Every structure is written in C-alpha cells, then in structure tokens.
Amino acid sequence: MTTPEPALRVRGVVLPEAEHHDLYLVGGRVSRTPVPDARLVGEGWIVPGLVDAHCHVGLDSRGAVEDVEEQERQALADRDAGALLLRDCGVPVDTRWIDQRPDLPRIVRAGQHLARPKGYLRGVGVELEPEDLAAQVGVEAARGDGWVKIVGDWIDRGRGDLAPQWPAEALRAAAASAHAAGARITAHTFSEEALDDLVHAGFDCVEHGTGLDDTLIAEMARRGTALVPTLINVLDNFAGIADSAARFPAYADHMRRLLATAPSVVRRAAEAGVPLYVGTDAGGNVSHGRVADEILALHEAGLAAEDALAAGSWKARAWLGLPAGLDEGDAADLVVYASDPRKDLRVLRDPQRVVLRGRIVA
Numbered sequence: 001m002t003t004p005e006p007a008l009r010v011r012g013v014v015l016p017e018a019e020h021h022d023l024y025l026v027g028g029r030v031s032r033t034p035v036p037d038a039r040l041v042g043e044g045w046i047v048p049g050l051v052d053a054h055c056h057v058g059l060d061s062r063g064a065v066e067d068v069e070e071q072e073r074q075a076l077a078d079r080d081a082g083a084l085l086l087r088d089c090g091v092p093v094d095t096r097w098i099d100q101r102p103d104l105p106r107i108v109r110a111g112q113h114l115a116r117p118k119g120y121l122r123g124v125g126v127e128l129e130p131e132d133l134a135a136q137v138g139v140e141a142a143r144g145d146g147w148v149k150i151v152g153d154w155i156d157r158g159r160g161d162l163a164p165q166w167p168a169e170a171l172r173a174a175a176a177s178a179h180a181a182g183a184r185i186t187a188h189t190f191s192e193e194a195l196d197d198l199v200h201a202g203f204d205c206v207e208h209g210t211g212l213d214d215t216l217i218a219e220m221a222r223r224g225t226a227l228v229p230t231l232i233n234v235l236d237n238f239a240g241i242a243d244s245a246a247r248f249p250a251y252a253d254h255m256r257r258l259l260a261t262a263p264s265v266v267r268r269a270a271e272a273g274v275p276l277y278v279g280t281d282a283g284g285n286v287s288h289g290r291v292a293d294e295i296l297a298l299h300e301a302g303l304a305a306e307d308a309l310a311a312g313s314w315k316a317r318a319w320l321g322l323p324a325g326l327d328e329g330d331a332a333d334l335v336v337y338a339s340d341p342r343k344d345l346r347v348l349r350d351p352q353r354v355v356l357r358g359r360i361v362a
C-alpha cells in the first residue's frame with residue numbers, strides 16, 4: 001500500500017490557451033474541478049512539460065555510459081531544466097530502469113543507432129550493410145518506443161568529405177520496415193547529398209538537417225516530415241569538428257559552410273511550414289539540461305517566441321504521442337515560470353516549479 005499523494009494546486013496563465021486557471025493535480029493527472037484543501041505549490045505562467053526531442057541518456061562525449069548513476073545524473077539534469085519528455089535518439093545501453101522511476105523524465109526511445117561500418121562514432125551504433133538494414137530496423141523498432149534511428153551520412157575518409165551511407169533502395173526498405181512495425185524512422189544527416197533519398201524514402205523526421213535546400217524543405221512541408229535541427233549542437237560544435245579535421249580539408253570546409261547556413265535553414269524550414277521540434281543532442285558534445293538554450297536558439301534563428309516554445313512543449317508532446325496540453329485528465333507534467341515566456345524566453349532558464357506525474361520534482 002502506498003499513501004495517496006495529497007492533491008496539489010497550481011494557478012496562473014496556462015499555455016498554450018493563455019487563460020487564467022487553477023489546476024488541481026490528483027493521481028498524476030490534471031483536474032480543473034476544485035479539490036478542497038489542495039496545497040497551492042506554484043503560481044505564474046504554467047507550461048506543459050518541456051520536451052527534448054533529440055537527447056541521449058546513456059551517452060557522453062566518450063561514448064556509451066554504462067554507469068547507472070551517471071545515467072541518472074543526466075536524466076535529472078534534463079528534468080530539472082523542465083524537460084519532462086525526452087526522445088532518446090539512440091543509445092548503446094539499456095536505460096529501461098528509468099521507466100520504473102516516477103521522478104525521472106518520460107523517455108521515448110529509438111533503440112540503437114544503425115550505421116555502416118566506420119560510419120559513426122565507434123562503439124555507439126549497430127554496424128551493418130545495406131542489405132541487412134531493413135531487418136535490423138524491425139529489431140530496433142521492437143526494442144524502442146516507436147522510433148528507429150539510422151545514421152544517414154558520415155565522413156568517408158577515402159573521399160575526405162561527408163558521404164551518404166545507404167543506397168536509396170535500402171532507405172525505402174528501412175522506412176517500410178519501420179512503418180510495418182508501427183514505428184517512425186529518423187536519420188542523422190549533416191550533408192546536402194544524403195537528404196533527397198531520405199526524404200523521398202518516406203522518413204518521418206530528419207535530425208540536424210543542416211544540408212537542406214528550399215526544394216527539399218518544400219517537399220518536407222508537403223509530406224509533413226519533421227525536422228529536429230539540434231541548433232545548439234551545430235552552433236557550438238561544428239567549428240571544433242572542422243578544426244580537429246585538418247587531415248580532411250574538404251570535410252572541414254564543408255562543416256564550416258554548414259555551420260554558417262544552419263540558422264537560415266531553420267528559419268526557411270519554419271517559414272515553409274516544416275514541423276520543427278526542439279532537440280539539444282545532449283549526450284554527445286552537448287551537456288544535459290539545455291532545453292531552454294535550444295528554444296532560445298530556434299527563436300534567434302527566426303521562429304516566433306511562441307512557436308519556439310510550442311516546438312519544445314505542447315506541439316512536441318503531441319508529436320510524441322502525449323496529450324499536448326493541460327486539460328482535464330491530462331498527465332500532470334508542467335513547469336511554472338515567474339513571468340510570461342512568450343514575452344521573454346530567457347525565463348525558461350529559471351523554472352519556479354517542475355511538476356512531473358503530479359509530483360513536485362524541482
């Protein structure tokens with residue numbers, strides 16, 4: 001027997017509807033029916049739990065993180081920043097234990113990265129040949145929570161530059177395999193060259209997507225293909241990748257050009273109506289807990305403040321299969337801020353209250 005959690009209450013302007021309400025948090029869910037004696041625990045602007053839609057709990061800059069305590073520290077850093085739903089975009093370790101911890105973020109997993117031999121960070125992906133890709137997509141779909149992730153391009157050391165990793169036929173078979181298993185499929189890409197085949201194969205999402213041009217942006221908008229630009233990762237790390245790749249000058253130069261155009265790709269994709277979502281790429285060269293920085297970066301690239309917030313909150317929650325908002329019966333995952341984040345997104349760096357599954361966690 002566990003004692004029932006006492007009912008809590010938060011009050012203020014509830015986004016995205018932007019109306020003043022009292023929300024009662026009972027049994028992990030939101031109720032708008034007053035509960036006598038519910039304890040008031042937050043007052044201000046109330047935002048549905050933030051989403052980091054490209055995150056890796058179980059990875060760091062050296063690769064796999066086997067240490068469960070370090071995995072926990074990563075998940076706590078994301079949670080305390082208000083990120084209560086993570087799409088884990090590929091890890092080589094099993095983090096299922098997190099699902100048993102009501103105080104840790106919800107995670108939607110994509111299994112393990114699928115890559116060609118030498119086609120990704122060593123020891124992180126499952127390495128395989130194109131003819132085996134579709135079958136392994138089925139395996140990862142069963143391991144994950146509705147997503148599969150492949151590495152679409154990577155440096156080809158023989159070529160000295162980024163190169164697509166899979167023939168179009170293998171990508172079509174991979175997308176079909178994911179969809180037959182009821183999963184969605186996404187791909188890591190930096191280059192221009194890999195994108196055409198991925199989008200036309202029916203991939204549901206593109207990660208990074210720094211090589212997108214207006215033709216493909218229009219095609220993604222038409223198809224509803226999502227983009228998770230991971231802009232802070234690009235802005236913080238592409239120059240360093242280029243600097244450390246002196247042996248491959250064409251690649252280094254390419255990475256610098258992609259860095260220079262990355263904000264404009266985001267702005268043009270948003271203007272064209274491509275569904276955009278917030279993802280930090282925490283776990284590689286980006287530390288956990290930076291969801292607010294990515295929302296700010298998308299805004300600085302040209303998204304309206306409310307659109308950038310939606311891309312990291314209610315819109316992203318709906319995309320990943322949760323109720324978007326804080327209506328009657330919805331999961332009580334929310335963050336309370338002292339002022340209106342639509343007026344100044346910097347307030348997202350300073351949550352007053354973080355409530356996950358109806359419990360105060362930060």
Ligand SMILES: [Zn+2]
Pocket residue numbers: 054055056089281284
């Ligand atoms: Zn990543």
